[in-house]
Amino acid sequence: MVAFVISRLLQALPVLLVVALISFALFTFVGDPVAAMLSQDASAADRENLVRLLGLDQPWYVQFWKFISNAVQGEFGLSYRLSRPVSSLIAERAPATLELAFCAAAMTLCIGVPLGIFTGIYKDSWISRLLLTVSLVGVSLPIFVLGMLLILVFAVQLGWLPSFGRGETVQIGWWSSGLLTASGLKALILPAITLAVFQLTLITRLVRAEMLEVLRTDYIKFARARGLSNRSINFGHALKNTLVPVITIAGLQLGGIIAFAIVTETVFQWPGMGFLFIQSVGAADIPVMAAYLLLISLVFVVINLAVDLLYYAVDPRLRAQR
Amino acid sequence: MLLEVKDLRVEFPTRRGVLTALNGVSFSIAPGEVLGVVGESGAGKSMTGAAIIGLLEPPGRIAGGEILLEGRRIDNLPLAEMRKIRGKRIGAIFQDPLTTLNPLYTIGRQLVETMQAHLPLSDAEARQRAIGWLEQVGIPAAAQRIDAYPHQFSGGMRQRVVIALALCAEPQLIVADEPTTALDVSIQAQIIALLKRLAREQRTAIMLVTHDMGVIAETADRVAVMYAGRIIEIGPVRQVVRHAQHPYTAGLMASIPPLDRKVERLAQIDGSMPRLNAIPPGCPFSPRCPHVFERCRVSRPELMPAGATDAACWLHDQPGASA
Numbered sequence: 001m002v003a004f005v006i007s008r009l010l011q012a013l014p015v016l017l018v019v020a021l022i023s024f025a026l027f028t029f030v031g032d033p034v035a036a037m038l039s040q041d042a043s044a045a046d047r048e049n050l051v052r053l054l055g056l057d058q059p060w061y062v063q064f065w066k067f068i069s070n071a072v073q074g075e076f077g078l079s080y081r082l083s084r085p086v087s088s089l090i091a092e093r094a095p096a097t098l099e100l101a102f103c104a105a106a107m108t109l110c111i112g113v114p115l116g117i118f119t120g121i122y123k124d125s126w127i128s129r130l131l132l133t134v135s136l137v138g139v140s141l142p143i144f145v146l147g148m149l150l151i152l153v154f155a156v157q158l159g160w161l162p163s164f165g166r167g168e169t170v171q172i173g174w175w176s177s178g179l180l181t182a183s184g185l186k187a188l189i190l191p192a193i194t195l196a197v198f199q200l201t202l203i204t205r206l207v208r209a210e211m212l213e214v215l216r217t218d219y220i221k222f223a224r225a226r227g228l229s230n231r232s233i234n235f236g237h238a239l240k241n242t243l244v245p246v247i248t249i250a251g252l253q254l255g256g257i258i259a260f261a262i263v264t265e266t267v268f269q270w271p272g273m274g275f276l277f278i279q280s281v282g283a284a285d286i287p288v289m290a291a292y293l294l295l296i297s298l299v300f301v302v303i304n305l306a307v308d309l310l311y312y313a314v315d316p317r318l319r320a321q322r
Numbered sequence: 323m324l325l326e327v328k329d330l331r332v333e334f335p336t337r338r339g340v341l342t343a344l345n346g347v348s349f350s351i352a353p354g355e356v357l358g359v360v361g362e363s364g365a366g367k368s369m370t371g372a373a374i375i376g377l378l379e380p381p382g383r384i385a386g387g388e389i390l391l392e393g394r395r396i397d398n399l400p401l402a403e404m405r406k407i408r409g410k411r412i413g414a415i416f417q418d419p420l421t422t423l424n425p426l427y428t429i430g431r432q433l434v435e436t437m438q439a440h441l442p443l444s445d446a447e448a449r450q451r452a453i454g455w456l457e458q459v460g461i462p463a464a465a466q467r468i469d470a471y472p473h474q475f476s477g478g479m480r481q482r483v484v485i486a487l488a489l490c491a492e493p494q495l496i497v498a499d500e501p502t503t504a505l506d507v508s509i510q511a512q513i514i515a516l517l518k519r520l521a522r523e524q525r526t527a528i529m530l531v532t533h534d535m536g537v538i539a540e541t542a543d544r545v546a547v548m549y550a551g552r553i554i555e556i557g558p559v560r561q562v563v564r565h566a567q568h569p570y571t572a573g574l575m576a577s578i579p580p581l582d583r584k585v586e587r588l589a590q591i592d593g594s595m596p597r598l599n600a601i602p603p604g605c606p607f608s609p610r611c612p613h614v615f616e617r618c619r620v621s622r623p624e625l626m627p628a629g630a631t632d633a634a635c636w637l638h639d640q641p642g643a644s645a
Contacts, residue, residue, distance in 0.1 A: 217421065218416055218418060218421040218422045219421060219422055219423055219424045219425070221377060221416070221422075222414070222416055222422040222423070222484075222487075223424065224377055224408065225375055225377060225408055225409065225413075225414035225416075226408065226409040226413075226414075226436045226439070226487060226488075226491075227405050227406065227407070227408035227409030227410055227436070227439055227440060227491070228405075228409075228435060228436070228439050229405065229439065230401075230405075232435065232439075236435075237424050237427075240426050241424070241425070241426060314426070315425075315426060316425070316426065316428075316471040316473070317425060317471070317473050
C-alpha cells in the first residue's frame with residue numbers, strides 16, 4: 001500500500017515537471033518582464049542591473065532550476081500587476097475558490113448520485129423521464145448563460161440573493177470563510193448552483209447508465225433469485241458495483257470544478273483564484289499565471305491519487321493484482 | 323406434488339406483435355425428484371425455469387396457466403411474497419459461475435446475507451453455517467476461504483459456491499439452469515455428482531435444465547423434452563432415452579454418437595427449429611418430421627400416453643401405432 005502510494009507520487013513528478021516547464025516558458029515567450037518593470041526613462045545600465053538582479057542573464061536551465069526550487073518553497077516572485085508576492089495573493093484568494101468548489105461538489109454528489117440511482121431503478125416512470133429531459137438541458141446549457149439567468153431572476157427581479165461578491169467573511173487564521181455569516185452563505189448560493197448544475201446532470205446520467213448496466217448483470221439476477229430484499233440489491237449490490245467509474249468521473253469533476261471555476265467566478269465577480277487568473281491574463285501577469293498553472297496541476301495530481309486509493313477500497317480485484 | 327405447472331403460457335410483446343415463447347407447458351415435480359429438461363437453444367427450457375422463480379426478463383410475462391408450489395399458486399404473488407419463496411423454498415443455480423457472484427463481496431458475506439434473509443440466525447451462527455456449507459460443497463480449508471472474494475476461486479470452485487448459495491436456506495426445489503455448461507468437462511462430472519448427492523441428502527427436488535443428454539441420463543429421474551415452446555415428450559429417463567416415442571426425441575437420441583462402433587455419418591434431424599413468430603399450425607415439428615401425415619399439419623397434438631412415456635404426437639392416437 002505504502003509502496004503503491006510512493007510509486008504513484010513518483011509517477012506524478014514528471015507531470016508536475018512538464019507543467020513547471022510550460023509555466024516557466026511563459027516567462028520567456030510571453031512579453032518582456034524587464035520592459036514592463038522599468039519606467040520609460042530608464043537607462044541601459046538600469047536595464048542591465050535589473051536583468052542581473054532577476055537572474056535573466058543566466059542560461060535557461062539555471063533559471064529553470066531556480067524557478068523550481070523557489071516554487072517548491074511556495075515562492076513565485078512578485079506579481080507584475082500588483083507588485084505583491086504571488087504566494088500571498090493566491091493564499092488570499094484560495095479560500096474563496098475552495099469553499100465555492102466544495103459546496104458545488106457536495107451539491108453535485110448529494111443530489112446527482114441519488115437522482116442517478118432513482119432514474120436507474122425506476123427507468124420507465126414518468127418522473128425519471130422528466131428528470132432526464134431536464135438533465136439534458138443542464139448538460140447543454142453553457143455555464144455563463146445559466147449564471148446570468150440566475151442573476152436575472154433571483155438577484156435582479158426577485159432581489160432575494162446578491163448578484164456578485166462573497167458577502168461578509170470571517171477570518172480564521174489565514175483562511176477567510178464566507179460560510180459563517182448569513183450574507184456570505186447567501187452570496188454562495190447562486191455561484192454554487194451555477195457551478196454545480198453541469199456536473200450534477202453529468203453525474204446523474206452517469207450513475208443512471210451504470211445502474212442500468214449493473215442491474216442487467218447475472219449477479220443481480222442471482223441476488224434476486226436468492227430472495228434478497230430490493231433495498232439490499234439496489235444499494236448493497238448494484239450501487240457498489242457502479243462506484244468505480246463514478247469515482248473516476250467525480251474525481252475529475254472536482255478537479256474541473258476547482259480549475260474551471262474561472263467562468264463562474266467571473267460572472268459573479270467572486271474573489272477567488274479563477275477571477276485572479278482572468279485578471280492576470282488581461283494584464284500579462286506571468287508570475288501569477290505560472291503559479292496558478294502549477295497549483296492546478298498539483299490539485300489534479302492529488303485528486304487522481306485519492307481516486308486510485310478509493311478504487312482500492314471499493315474493488316477487491318484491484319487489491320489482488322498488486 | 324411439490325411443484326405443478328399447468329398450461330403455462332409466456333408471451334413477449336414486441337413491436338411486430340406478441341411472441342409466444344411458451345405455450346401450454348404442463349409438468350410436475352415430486353419432492354426429492356430430479357426432472358431433466360432438454361431441448362435446443364430457444365426451445366424454452368430456461369424460460370420455463372425463469373417463470374417458476376418469477377424472474378422472467380421483461381417484457382416477457384406469464385400470459386396464462388398456473389404454477390403451484392405445494393398446491394399454492396405462486397405465479398401471481400406480489401413481489402414481497404415471491405421474495406420469501408425465492409431462495410427459501412425455490413433455489414436457483416445459473417449457467418456461468420464467473421458472473422453469478424457479486425465480485426465486490428466475500429463469498430462468506432454472500433452466504434450469510436442469503437441465510438439471514440430467510441432464517442432467524444445471528445451473525446455468528448450464520449457464519450458457522452456458511453463454513454459448514456462450504457465444507458459440504460467441497461471447498462477445501464473452508465474456514466479460511468470464507469473471507470475470500472469470488473475472483474480468488476476457479477470456475478469449478480465458484481460453481482460449488484453458487485450451489486452452496488442455492489442450498490443454504492434449505493429450499494425444497496432447485497432450478498438449475500445449465501449448471502455445468504460453462505465448466506470444463508472434467509469438472510462437469512464433479513459438479514453433477516455433488517448436486518446429485520446434496521439433493522439426495524437434503525431431499526431437495528431439482529429441475530435440471532440442460533442441452534446435454536449425457537448429464538440428463540446420468541442424473542435425472544424423469545425427463546421432459548421441449549421443442550418450440552412446448553413439451554413434446556415427458557417420461558422416465560430410461561424410457562425416453564431407450565424407447566423415445568416422439569420422432570423429435572428419437573432423432574435427438576439417434577444423433578448421439580455411439581461409442582462402441584464407428585459410424586460413417588452422424589444421424590441428424592433435417593431443418594431447424596421454427597422461429598417463435600413462424601411456428602407452423604398443427605404440430606410444430608411437422609415440417610421436419612419423417613413420419614408426418616395430413617393430420618399433423620392441421621391440428622396440434624397434446625401430450626398423450628405413448629408406450630411408457632407421454633408424447634405429443636398423432637402417431638400415438640392410432641391404436642397399435644408407434645414411432
